[in-house]
Amino acid sequence: MRNLLILNTADNIAVALTDLKVGSKIEQDGLEIKVANKIPRGHKIATKNIAKDEGIIKYGERMGHATSNIEIGEHVHTHNVLGDRLSAEQVK
DSSP: OOOEEOOOTTOSEEEESSOBOTTOEEEETTEEEEOOSOBOTTSEEESSOBOTTOEEEETTEEEEEESSOBOTTOEESTTTEEEHHHHHHHHO
8 A cells, every 4th residue: 555645756745645653664666764743644744854945846846945954754734844935925
């Protein structure tokens, strides 16, 4: 059973296809990820370490940037990501 949906090989996140429990290990598509936080189905998980201010890549495109360091296996959501669209609107 697949636990993650990886939309593009350039992505640094994946979409959880099931609820992911803390400590569970995912081995899929050449990745080995230990889940660091409870991640609900449909939410994103880091497939690579992402530094603060680094781009969040989904569909092979930058969708936002990390507001803090995000380690592989961590939940990627509004608590640690700012969408580029929102950033641009705040600059105006």
